[in-house]
Amino acid sequence: MNIKGKVWKFKDDVDTDLIIPARYLNTSDPAELAKHCMEDADKTFAGKVGKGDVIVAGKNFGCGSSREHAPVAIKAVGVSCVIAKDFARIFYRNSFNIGLPIFESEEASAKIAEGDTVEIDAAKGIITNITKNETYKVKPIPPFMQELVEAGGLLKFAKTKYKIK
Amino acid sequence: MGMNIAEKILAAKSGKKHVEPGELVIADIDLVLANDITAPIAIKEFKSAGATKVWDRTKVALVPDHFTPNKDIKSAEQAKMLREFAREQKLTHYYDQSDVGIEHALLPEQGVVVPGDLVIGADSHTCTYGALGAFATGVGSTDAAFGMMTGKAWFKVPPSIKFVYKGKLNKWVSSKDLILYTIGDIGVDGALYKAMEFTGPVIDKLSMDARLTISNMAIEAGGKAGLMNPDDTTIEYVKKRAEHKWKIFTSDKDAKYENVIEYDCSKIEPVVSCPHLPENTKPASKLSKIAVDQSVIGSCTNGRIEDLRIAAKILKGKKINSRVRCLIFPGTKEIYMQAIHEGLVDIFVGAGAIFSMPTCGPCLGGHMGILAKGEVAISTTNRNFVGRMGHTESSVYLSSPAVAAASAILGRIGTPDEIKK
Numbered sequence A: 001m002n003i004k005g006k007v008w009k010f011k012d013d014v015d016t017d018l019i020i021p022a023r024y025l026n027t028s029d030p031a032e033l034a035k036h037c038m039e040d041a042d043k044t045f046a047g048k049v050g051k052g053d054v055i056v057a058g059k060n061f062g063c064g065s066s067r068e069h070a071p072v073a074i075k076a077v078g079v080s081c082v083i084a085k086d087f088a089r090i091f092y093r094n095s096f097n098i099g100l101p102i103f104e105s106e107e108a109s110a111k112i113a114e115g116d117t118v119e120i121d122a123a124k125g126i127i128t129n130i131t132k133n134e135t136y137k138v139k140p141i142p143p144f145m146q147e148l149v150e151a152g153g154l155l156k157f158a159k160t161k162y163k164i165k
Numbered sequence B: 001m002g003m004n005i006a007e008k009i010l011a012a013k014s015g016k017k018h019v020e021p022g023e024l025v026i027a028d029i030d031l032v033l034a035n036d037i038t039a040p041i042a043i044k045e046f047k048s049a050g051a052t053k054v055w056d057r058t059k060v061a062l063v064p065d066h067f068t069p070n071k072d073i074k075s076a077e078q079a080k081m082l083r084e085f086a087r088e089q090k091l092t093h094y095y096d097q098s099d100v101g102i103e104h105a106l107l108p109e110q111g112v113v114v115p116g117d118l119v120i121g122a123d124s125h126t127c128t129y130g131a132l133g134a135f136a137t138g139v140g141s142t143d144a145a146f147g148m149m150t151g152k153a154w155f156k157v158p159p160s161i162k163f164v165y166k167g168k169l170n171k172w173v174s175s176k177d178l179i180l181y182t183i184g185d186i187g188v189d190g191a192l193y194k195a196m197e198f199t200g201p202v203i204d205k206l207s208m209d210a211r212l213t214i215s216n217m218a219i220e221a222g223g224k225a226g227l228m229n230p231d232d233t234t235i236e237y238v239k240k241r242a243e244h245k246w247k248i249f250t251s252d253k254d255a256k257y258e259n260v261i262e263y264d265c266s267k268i269e270p271v272v273s274c275p276h277l278p279e280n281t282k283p284a285s286k287l288s289k290i291a292v293d294q295s296v297i298g299s300c301t302n303g304r305i306e307d308l309r310i311a312a313k314i315l316k317g318k319k320i321n322s323r324v325r326c327l328i329f330p331g332t333k334e335i336y337m338q339a340i341h342e343g344l345v346d347i348f349v350g351a352g353a354i355f356s357m358p359t360c361g362p363c364l365g366g367h368m369g370i371l372a373k374g375e376v377a378i379s380t381t382n383r384n385f386v387g388r389m390g391h392t393e394s395s396v397y398l399s400s401p402a403v404a405a406a407s408a409i410l411g412r413i414g415t416p417d418e419i420k421k
Helices: A030-034 A069-076 A089-098 A106-111 A143-151 A154-161 B005-013 B039-048 B073-089 B103-109 B124-132 B141-150 B175-186 B201-205 B208-216 B232-239 B305-315 B333-341 B344-351 B401-410
Strands: A002-009 A054-056 A081-084 A102-104 A117-121 A126-129 A134-137 B024-028 B031-035 B060-063 B118-122 B135-138 B152-156 B160-166 B195-199 B225-227 B259-264 B271-273 B281-283 B294-298 B325-329 B376-379 B395-398
Touching (some): A054 A117, A069 A089, A081 A117, A089 A102, A089 A143, A106 A126, A106 A134, A154 B141, B005 B024, B005 B225, B031 B039, B031 B103, B031 B141, B039 B073, B039 B141, B060 B103, B103 B124, B103 B333, B118 B124, B118 B141, B124 B135, B124 B208, B124 B225, B124 B232, B141 B152, B160 B201, B175 B208, B175 B271, B195 B208, B294 B305, B305 B344, B305 B401, B333 B344, B376 B401
Parallel strands (some): A002 A054, A054 A081, A081 A102, B031 B060, B031 B118, B118 B135, B160 B195, B294 B376, B376 B395
Antiparallel strands (some): A002 A117, A117 A126, A126 A134, B024 B152, B271 B395
16 A cells, blocks of 8 residues: 655544544534544644645544544545554544544655645655655554455454354 | 553453453454444434444433533534434433443443453443553544444554652642653653553542543543552442452463553652643642632543532632632532532532532533633633633633632642641
């Protein structure tokens, strides 16, 4: 899987209320949620983000609530992946479960600037900053998460492994 | 080598004698819960995966507590999805009408969660049940759907941090102050991916209500779970409520911890978390210049009867400051009725406070107490993120019920000692 896109940069501890405020959680429709993606961090984000663009943030991205609406909104607005120093635990699980690619890289999080163009080779675990002509290493994902991705998500994994009524 | 309580529960539920941090286990869960925000996605996922029946209709809890009583048409549609699913699946733990309570106040009170249980909940504050000696953690809707289908969940066994609370508590210092102080010390990611274990003579003396407040906020430090070792207080609490058998797991003397952090509680004074992260803690005494427009007392963190009793003790015979809206939210119907019987509601309403039915509403800026631009709230809830309680230019300060009640009278942040007799 290769991803290429323009970067939008965010700070440390971006919480799920910034990603999708609770006032919009009276729906789970991805298209509706997309309209308000990152609204309380940057009101203009949903209007200006391009398809395939990349979010790069600091530490603890997605902290707070367990709302799966957060990665759903990011995916639905067209963002191709999120790179951060690290992710809050529930957001990390949720992103895998709904198929939003996320990458942990301290170096990438520190060195990539807003507006840079980056390319990610997920199989090799390499992020290339085309604007700055630099490369960064991605922290490998745990083997079980890889198994989930290969099965096509958690619920497909469930069907292959367990008897479902 | 011994194991700690988190490891023991995960080992037992995955049929293993021993587990180590970092190990991946697929474990049998005792309960999966979801609310009116997270269950709709879980139900859709459940159905689109081709499942027709939940794995056990007695072990799926649906609590529509966030936007109920329905705040608008879309919320009503979401709540209806839960109602229809609960009927179709004949769920035994669906709560409707006046039975709805704030999930993490409700399920321990009703004995639905007991010591030794392994619980996943599509709500981040599921970690509350750790106070009972259960391993409980928040997950998203898809993980909840997986749990509903299979009765299982996967876990990476977390490393644990042990917190030891020693010393004598100062006047007006509650369990809420202890957990805010802890988050202020280690930061909002200080326990990221880790289990927190709360121990020490101070914890041993706390009531169950007070303990639940501490475990409730483990997630605010990034924690996967916030556990306490069950003791006589725990057993006393669960024996009159338990719906199913409990099992006591306690940490071995030689259990391994990634870190052990000790606090001398005699050095802790009433704590307030300033905007916009729970880690921004300051002593309440240093914030007397902050005027407040709203004081919120309640939620899954501090909406239990002891919290209301403390608020009533401070508000008795006093008047809420004319600039403040004071909103009091009990956690459940049982607490609501108890507050009426004990005369607490007379005190609240007499002082000029608003006494509401149980709902998560104001905590997450859902409904029933939204802040306008520039407004300030002191709140016993658990998060003070940007826009958490309303406008993105409003602010939330987190505190104990004592400080929130005192601030409602003072019209600014303050402690009960500052109120004229």
